[in-house]
Amino acid sequence: MLRPGSGEFLMRHVLKSALCAAAVFAGAALPAVADDATCETEKLRGALEAVQSVIKDGTTLSVYVPQMDSYVKDCPNQAWINVLGGELDLMVFRGLRNANGGVPTQDAVNYLLRAFLRSDVFYAGPDETRNGRYDVATSHSFYNRLEYSVASNSRRAIIDELATLALAGTVHPYLSGKAPLECKGWLTSDAQNISYDIDEAADKVLLPFVEAAAEACRSAATRSDKLPLSLLAKTYIRLVDKGVVSDPGEVESMLLAAEKDAREYLGKDEFHTFYFDESDVNKLKSLLRKYGVHTGPGEAVIDRALWFTAEYIGSEAAIRSIVYSLDDYWTPLAAGDTDASKEDVAKARNRMTAYVLELNKEGAAAGFKDETSAMLREAVTAFHKREIVSPKMEGRTDMPSWLYDIVIRILTPVPTAAPQ
Known part of the structure; x- marks a missing residue:
């Protein structure tokens, strides 16, 4: 994604007017009439040839734009003609921007x-409209296959350009986080790219879009459709880990949200x-x-009655x-910080x-045998390595490594022998 340069002020001025013009083009992308019979044949070939020709010789761009517009007008429902039309528009945008010293004009x-x-x-x-079109016959011998990667690469490039505009100060409504989103279509892919x-x-100006995408997909039926939740969690983790976010309240909010x-x-x-x-x-x-972030009531803890429940087993809170x-x-006696005898320390x-x-037995009785032993191993490790330290432990001698090894060994399930 490009970062805004010296033309940022002019860019912002132009974009405020340009984004208002979005409604002018809305009708161009909304299917309104039935496609004619040539949309799958001559017009699809013509649309692909237009893009191929411009790739081969950029000077022909002005010739093919009106031609492509006629194809899109005649075939408003044809997925691939619209993809190719969008790709040609993207070329025009970049051409006009580059001709203006890298600053996009309103037309661009x-x-x-x-x-x-x-x-x-x-x-x-319908799904079948997105099926690949192979060996589309044109006068060119390259890019004659229309498959998903063609559409997704074009979409990614468009979204990247919109993100660049957002960094320059003007955010497209789709990326604002305020527009209603549905968990379908390009949303998951767009959220991934952003x-x-x-x-x-x-870059945090783009965060509301990923947050909105995650909310839109929170109740999705499948894990693949819930991908924006993972993307948002990883984004929060990255911002905190890199120190981009350092305010304690914001750090806590992001990490708790990432955990959820x-x-x-x-x-x-x-x-x-x-x-x-x-x-x-x-x-x-x-x-x-x-950062000492926790969930649950009290001094960063939850009640023992919750440790071995479906909601909390293996959780950071537990x-x-x-x-x-x-x-x-x-x-202090167990830590060896007193004058007590070795026998008393051992006891x-x-x-x-x-x-x-x-605790291990309690968790197993609750129906979480393997989960409990894994959680206890992690807790004992965090205790031993001082990854989690309570006020009581300040200044107290650590658990010796030999004792830690014994406890971990006890908590590690013995592999079941293979049947003879």
């Missing part, structure tokens, strides 16, 4: 707005995916602990609560080990 932005609307038509019709661009403080969104995206089984993998989960936990409870057993440490085993 009008073409970009129309490219956006034409791109929308790709998902407006979220990857949010990396610096100036990640949990809803991953689902009850919390199966990690490419879009929110184990490293993302660990990074989120690390940041929650680093892990933090368990770590805090370990402090009651890792007393105190045994009480802590017995408490951990008691």
Whole structure:
């Protein structure tokens, strides 16, 4: 995505007028009449040839724009003709902008707005209208296959240009986070492209769009449709991790939202995916602990009655609560910070080990055997490594590594032997 340059002031002035012209093109992208019979044959070939010709010889652009407009007018429902029309409009936008020293003119932005609307038509019709068109016969021998990547690459380029305009000070209504969004069409793809661009403080102008996309898809039936939740969680994590967001209140708000969104995206089984993998989960936990963010009432803890429930098992809130409870057993006596005998120290440490085993049994009885042992291993590790430290533990000697190893070994399930 391009960053705004020295022409930013002029760009902003032009765009305020240009965005008002969006309604002028709205009708161009809304199917109104039935396509004629040649839309799948001659006109589709003509639209593809127009784009191919401009790619080969940019000087012919002015010749093909009115021709493409006639194809779109005659075939308002044809997905591929609208994609190609949007691609040609994108070329016009870039040509006019480049000819004006990198600053988009009002005419240029009008073409970009129309490219956006034409791109929308790709998902407006039935699924079969988006089927690939292979070996479309034109006078050129390149790019004769119309498949999804053609449409998605064009859409990505259009969205990137709109994002660049947003960074220059004028946000298209679609990216504002205020326009009503539906979890369908290009939304997930657009949210993915925009979220990857949010990396610096100036980029936060794009954050409302990703937030709105996540809300639109929060109740989606499938994990793939819920992808914006993962994208938003990762964006929040990235902004906090890089220090782009540093205000304590905003950090806490973002991390709690990321925890909620990640949990809803991953689902009850919390199966990690490419879009929110184990490293993302660990990074989120690390940041929650680093900034002392927690969920639940009281001193960063939730009640023991909630630890082994479907809502909280394995959660950061439950892990933090368990770590805090370990402090009651890792007393100065157990830590070896007193003059007590070795026998008394050993007894105190045994009480802590017995408490951990008691929790393990309690979780198994609640129906979460594997989840409980995993959660306890994580809690004991966080306690041992001081990733989570309660006020009681300040100045207290750490659990020795040999004892930590014993507890972890006890909590690690023994692999089931294969049948003979």
